[in-house]
Structure formats: structure tokens, C-alpha cells
Amino acid sequence: MINWLSQIASVTKFGLLSIPQRRGSVGAALFGIAGVVAVLVGVLSIAAGFRRAMAASGSPDAALVLRSGADSEMVSGFGRATTRIIADAPGVARGPDGPLASAELFVIINLPKISTGSDVNVPLRGVERPALKVRDSMRIEEGRMFEWGKDEVVVGIGAAREFSGLRVGDKIKVGRYEWPVVGIFSAGGGASESEIWTDAAVLQPAYKRGDSFQSVYVKLKSAESFREFHDALSADPRLSASAMRQTDYYADQSTAVTKLVTTLGYLIALLMAVGAVFGALNTMYSSVSARTREIATLRALGFGSGAVVASVMLESVALAIVGGAVGAGLSYIAFNGLHTATMNWQSFSQVTFALAVTPQLLVQGVVLATLIGAVGGLLPAIRAARQPIAAALREL
Amino acid sequence: MSDAGAANGALVDVRDVEKVFHRGSEEIHVLRGVNLQVPSGEFLALMGPSGSGKSTLLNLIGGLDHPTRGTVSIAGERVDQLSDRRLAAWRARHVGFVFQLYNLIPVLTAERNVELPLLLTHLSKAERRKHVETALEAVGLQHRAQHYPRQLSGGEQQRVGIARGIVTDPTLLLCDEPTGDLDRKAGDEILGLLSALSREHGKTIIMVTHDPHASARAARTVYLNKGELTREPKD
Ligand SMILES: Nc1ncnc2c1ncn2[C@@H]1O[C@H](COP(=O)(O)OP(=O)(O)OP(=O)(O)O)[C@@H](O)[C@H]1O
Ligand SMILES: [Mg+2]
Numbered sequence: 001m002i003n004w005l006s007q008i009a010s011v012t013k014f015g016l017l018s019i020p021q022r023r024g025s026v027g028a029a030l031f032g033i034a035g036v037v038a039v040l041v042g043v044l045s046i047a048a049g050f051r052r053a054m055a056a057s058g059s060p061d062a063a064l065v066l067r068s069g070a071d072s073e074m075v076s077g078f079g080r081a082t083t084r085i086i087a088d089a090p091g092v093a094r095g096p097d098g099p100l101a102s103a104e105l106f107v108i109i110n111l112p113k114i115s116t117g118s119d120v121n122v123p124l125r126g127v128e129r130p131a132l133k134v135r136d137s138m139r140i141e142e143g144r145m146f147e148w149g150k151d152e153v154v155v156g157i158g159a160a161r162e163f164s165g166l167r168v169g170d171k172i173k174v175g176r177y178e179w180p181v182v183g184i185f186s187a188g189g190g191a192s193e194s195e196i197w198t199d200a201a202v203l204q205p206a207y208k209r210g211d212s213f214q215s216v217y218v219k220l221k222s223a224e225s226f227r228e229f230h231d232a233l234s235a236d237p238r239l240s241a242s243a244m245r246q247t248d249y250y251a252d253q254s255t256a257v258t259k260l261v262t263t264l265g266y267l268i269a270l271l272m273a274v275g276a277v278f279g280a281l282n283t284m285y286s287s288v289s290a291r292t293r294e295i296a297t298l299r300a301l302g303f304g305s306g307a308v309v310a311s312v313m314l315e316s317v318a319l320a321i322v323g324g325a326v327g328a329g330l331s332y333i334a335f336n337g338l339h340t341a342t343m344n345w346q347s348f349s350q351v352t353f354a355l356a357v358t359p360q361l362l363v364q365g366v367v368l369a370t371l372i373g374a375v376g377g378l379l380p381a382i383r384a385a386r387q388p389i390a391a392a393l394r395e396l
Numbered sequence: 397m398s399d400a401g402a403a404n405g406a407l408v409d410v411r412d413v414e415k416v417f418h419r420g421s422e423e424i425h426v427l428r429g430v431n432l433q434v435p436s437g438e439f440l441a442l443m444g445p446s447g448s449g450k451s452t453l454l455n456l457i458g459g460l461d462h463p464t465r466g467t468v469s470i471a472g473e474r475v476d477q478l479s480d481r482r483l484a485a486w487r488a489r490h491v492g493f494v495f496q497l498y499n500l501i502p503v504l505t506a507e508r509n510v511e512l513p514l515l516l517t518h519l520s521k522a523e524r525r526k527h528v529e530t531a532l533e534a535v536g537l538q539h540r541a542q543h544y545p546r547q548l549s550g551g552e553q554q555r556v557g558i559a560r561g562i563v564t565d566p567t568l569l570l571c572d573e574p575t576g577d578l579d580r581k582a583g584d585e586i587l588g589l590l591s592a593l594s595r596e597h598g599k600t601i602i603m604v605t606h607d608p609h610a611s612a613r614a615a616r617t618v619y620l621n622k623g624e625l626t627r628e629p630k631d
Binding site for chain 2: 003006014301305393394
């Protein structure tokens with residue numbers, strides 16, 4: 001056993017030591033593998049970033065209430081009376097000023113995206129005072145909070161970054177009016193950061209909504225209170241409303257996009273991987289044929305063909321891992337934290353988020369590289385081991 | 397029988413060996429019934445025109461290939477019947493090879509090249525180092541231990557090759573045109589080395605050569621011609 005390992009180690013060593021003589025083909029293969037891994041990790045980091053932004057949006061002790069049958073705020077609606085009943089339902093946490101429930105309006109305004117210059121849908125949300133306690137991650141980063149009852153807005157930090165005209169002091173068009181931006185807020189990386197917020201009470205008349213809302217966001221007494229809250233709403237004959245955990249709501253919103261992007265990422269990576277396998281194959285064939293006589297010599301001395309196979313595979317995998325690590329590293333440098341915005345198909349508005357090159361993605365990238373190396377090394381390894389020694393020794 | 401060779405005192409016992417190569421549909425009869433007995437400790441030269449099958453015969457004796465027909469016994473062991481896997485282990489234990497083009501590993505120093513066959517044994521690092529030193533000393537190259545093949549002359553490289561061939565103290569030393577790529581002076585040094593190994597250390601050596609000057613150093617010379625072995629050169 002020890003003997004076998006030392007055979008593999010020494011044959012592998014000769015292969016690795018001879019790399020400088022083959023740096024052209026080795027470099028090309030490394031480059032190919034690094035490219036595949038960089039693309040895979042890069043594309044998947046879009047999905048991971050989107051998922052992460054959505055996960056950051058919800059907390060398990062918060063719930064969102066929409067009209068029964070509505071799967072987004074866009075198509076939901078409640079009167080004032082209904083939102084009161086929801087706010088007073090069992091399970092809702094209470095503060096000194098009453099239940100922690102915010103009845104909200106959700107409209108869409110058009111703003112140019114900075115990166116492309118074309119108009120996109122940006123969500124404008126009207127909130128009530130408890131909104132700040134329901135979403136406790138909200139913090140003013142610049143300027144100040146809007147004043148309740150005044151025609152002012154604050155802008156999520158993601159929206160401010162991606163869309164033009166959202167700096168503090170700018171004015172945005174709301175219906176027929178122009179309202180000033182008075183502050184920029186963050187929300188722990190969540191979806192709110194893509195939104196513009198104002199007082200629901202001033203947004204209602206601006207959009208001629210009367211005294212209606214689209215959703216109610218509530219803070220629960222605890223994560224466990226959700227059942228109680230949910231069942232109470234379903235059981236109430238006055239209501240046609242359904243409660244969702246915020247976490248579930250955002251997870252739902254992210255699945256469509258992440259699935260699409262992930263599938264796309266794997267597809268592209270797979271196609272490229274096929275190319276990279278040929279690169280690795282070529283490199284290892286040339287490695288093996290450049291060393292035909294050396295390998296035959298070692299085998300004449302008594303080195304086993306198993307050791308030859310293992311060492312060619314090892315060399316191939318080692319090279320591939322180096323290529324994969326380079327690719328993963330490059331895509332980390334290039335993509336991690338990169339800000340972007342995309343359409344959220346559920347709300348028909350833009351979501352801003354940061355690409356996330358997570359440790360799992362880096363591992364996935366290196367695993368892919370390892371596979372490419374193993375597949376690319378297998379045939380050359382077998383050829384090296386199968387080569388009849390006597391014939392191989394005749395070659396110069 | 398398998399111990400016939402041992403019984404008649406021959407270390408190497410080749411009987412009725414035929415070797416046929418296939419090239420496409422063509423059959424090439426390289427060896428046509430070769431018989432050869434080499435007693436332990438003999439220094440034998442194997443001569444013959446190019447393409448007569450000298451390397452082929454040497455490879456069969458060294459367990460690098462299987463005969464099409466006939467038997468090859470070394471020290472009583474039927475090597476023609478061993479599987480490839482067993483053969484590799486057998487070669488590691490019993491055969492030292494010396495090649496015309498030295499076949500050293502270019503990325504390893506002389507010392508590491510000589511150590512290679514020892515990696516297939518259970519010797520400790522310290523024991524391996526001692527064996528390597530002894531072998532390099534035997535070929536007069538201890539001062540070149542740290543040099544890479546490209547830093548050595550052809551004659552020196554071949555001496556490293558011989559050190560590698562004898563470092564495990566094999567039963568048999570098989571040399572395929574060991575002086576074929578060397579000038580007369582370097583070749584003479586190598587031949588001197590081989591005959592000393594035979595004379596002083598009782599090594600059994602079979603050496604393929606084209607050069608009558610080289611074969612003259614051997615105790616006995618046999619000739620291959622058209623696939624058959626003779627005591628005298630034909631034509
Ligand atoms: N693996 C092989 N496949 C096909 N033909 C082979 C093979 N090995 C050897 N031969 C043929 O067998 C014949 C004998 O070859 P061999 O190498 O044994 O000759 P040799 O006497 O050593 O010649 P040289 O003096 O040139 O080295 C040659 O015709 C060669 O082409
Ligand atoms: Mg030959």
C-alpha cells in the first residue's frame with residue numbers, strides 16, 4: 001500500500017515537474033477550465049444574490065396579508081375597515097400606540113435605469129407609522145425620514161443606486177405632483193431597498209385611492225404566533241384575506257428568478273465544460289505522449305500500470321483544480337457584491353440586489369473543475385497504462 | 397518443465413521461443429524457435445543484424461513482453477506465464493535494464509534516477525540512500541549525484557543508467573546496445589564497467605550489441621539471424 005502510494009507520488013511528481021516544458025498546452029487547458037468555472041460561479045452568483053436579497057427581506061415573525069387569491073400586492077386590495085380587523089387579529093404584536101400593523105399601498109412609477117437609461121418600473125410604497133417597527137431593519141442612511149402627512153419620500157439605497165433622479169434633494173413625479181426625496185434608507189439588504197417610501201395617507205389622494213390599501217404588514221408576537229394569526233383571519237367571516245409569512249412570500253418570489261438563472265448557469269457551464277474537457281484531454285494526451293518513453297521506462301523498472309493511471313489522473317485533476325480555483329477567485333473578485341437590478345416578475349417592478357459569490361458556489365466551481373480534470377484525464381491515463389512497454393520503449 | 401533451467405544450472409532458460417508481431421494483416425515472424433541457456437554469472441553478448449529480433453528476445457527475457465510460443469524461465473520461474481501485474485513486480489525484483497538512450501528521467505537528479513527502482517521495495521529512506529551511494533560509487537559517479545541528466549555527458553548518463561540497473565542487486569542485468577550511442581572511449585568505459593560487474597560481483601549480464609569490439613569483452617557471444625540463434629555469425 002505504502003509502496004503503491006509512493007509509486008503514484010513519484011510518477012505524479014515527474015508529470016508535474018515536466019509541466020514547464022508543456023506550458024503552452026497546460027496554460028490553454030487551465031485557461032479553459034478557469035473560464036468555465038468563472039462563468040458558472042458568476043451566473044450562479046446572480047441567483048444566490050437574488051435569493052439572499054429576498055431572504056433578507058422577510059423575518060419569520062412578520063406576516064403579510066393580501067386579499068384571498070392574490071399572489072402579489074399588485075392585485076390585492078382592502079378597505080380601511082378590513083385593515084383594522086386584520087390589525088386587531090390575535091397573534092399581532094402590540095406597542096404602546098397599538099398593534100404593530102402597517103396598511104400599505106403599492107404603486108409603480110417609471111424611472112430611468114442608470115445602467116441602460118431606459119425607463120423601468122420602480123415600486124413606490126405608502127406605509128403607516130408601524131411599518132418601521134414591522135421592518136425593524138430599516139435605517140436612514142442619509143438625509144432624514146419623511147414627515148408624516150407631508151408630500152415627501154425616502155428612497156431605498158438600492159433604488160438610489162440603480163435608478164436616476166433619486167438622490168436626496170431630487171424631486172420625483174408622483175401622479176400630477178413632484179415630491180422631494182428627503183432621505184435614503186437601508187433595510188438589511190432586503191427587497192425594501194429597491195423601493196421608494198412615503199406616507200400612505202398622502203399617497204392615497206395622489207393616486208385617488210380613497211381610503212383603500214393593498215396589503216397589511218404585521219409584526220407577530222413571535223414566529224410561533226403565525227398559525228394563530230393565519231387561522232383567525234381565515235375563520236373571520238367578515239374577511240376575505242390570507243396571511244403569509246414574509247419569509248415564505250419572498251422565497252416564493254425568488255424561486256422563479258433563481259430557478260431560471262440557475263438552470264441557465266448550469267446549461268452554459270455544461271456546454272463550456274464539454275469544451276474544457278477536450279482541452280484537458282488534449283493537454284493530458286500531449287503530457288502522456290511527451291512522456292511515452294519515460295512512462296515505459298518506469299514500467300520496465302516495475303512501476304505498476306495502476307500507478308501510471310492514478311498519477312496521470314492526479315496530474316489532470318491537480319491542474320484542473322488550479323484552473324478552477326483561479327476561475328472561482330476571478331469571479332469572486334469580479335462579481336461578489338456587484339450591484340444590479342432585475343425585474344421581479346411577481347410585482348412587475350425592479351428588485352435591486354448584490355451578486356453573491358458564496359462559499360458553496362466556490363466549492364461547486366472547484367468540484368466542476370475536478371470533474372473536468374478527471375474526465376479529461378481518464379482516456380489519456382488509460383492509454384498511458386495500456387501502451388505495450390516494449391513498443392513504447394522503441395519510440396524516441 | 398519449469399525447473400529444467402534450474403536443473404541444468406542455467407539461470408536463463410529460453411526454449412523454443414517464437415514471437416510473431418502483427419502489423420495489419422501481415423504476420424512478422426521475428427523469432428522462430430529460439431533456444432538459449434545462460435548460466436548464472438555469465439556475461440553474454442547478443443549480436444545480429446538490425447531487425448533480427450535482438451531487442452525482442454531481450455524484452456522476452458526481461459518480462460517486458462510475452463512470447464507467442466515457447467517458454468522463458470528465469471531462476472526456475474516461468475515468466476512467460478506471469479500476468480502483466482505479476483510481471484511488473486517480478487521485474488522490479490529480478491531485472492535491471494540498461495537502455496541505449498539511457499532513458500533517465502530528465503527532471504530528476506542522478507541520485508533520484510538511481511533511487512527509482514528502490515521506490516518499489518520496502519527499504520527505508522536511509523537504506524535507499526545507502527544503496528544509491530553504493531551504486532553511484534560502483535560506476536564512479538558519486539560526485540555527480542546532484543546533477544541532472546542534461547548536465548552529464550552521454551557516457552556519464554549511461555553510467556547513471558547502469559547504477560540504476562544494479563541498485564536493487566537484480567538477478568539479471570539486461571543491456572540493449574548500452575554503448576550504441578557513445579564514442580569509443582566512453583563506450584570502453586561502459587564495457588569495462590560491465591565486465592567488472594560480471595567478473596567481480598558475479599552479475600549475470602546479457603548485452604545486445606552491434607559492435608564486435610563490444611562483444612569481445614563478453615565471455616560468450618551468440619548471433620541472431622532471421623529469427624534463429626547461432627553460435628557463429630552467418631554470411
Ligand atoms: N511491437 C512491434 N510491433 C510490430 N513489429 C515489431 C514490434 N517490435 C518489433 N517489431 C519488428 O520486429 C523486428 C525485430 O525488431 P527488434 O527491435 O527486436 O530488432 P533488433 O534486432 O533489436 O534491431 P536493432 O538492431 O535495429 O535494434 C523488426 O522488424 C521490427 O520492426
Ligand atoms: Mg534493438
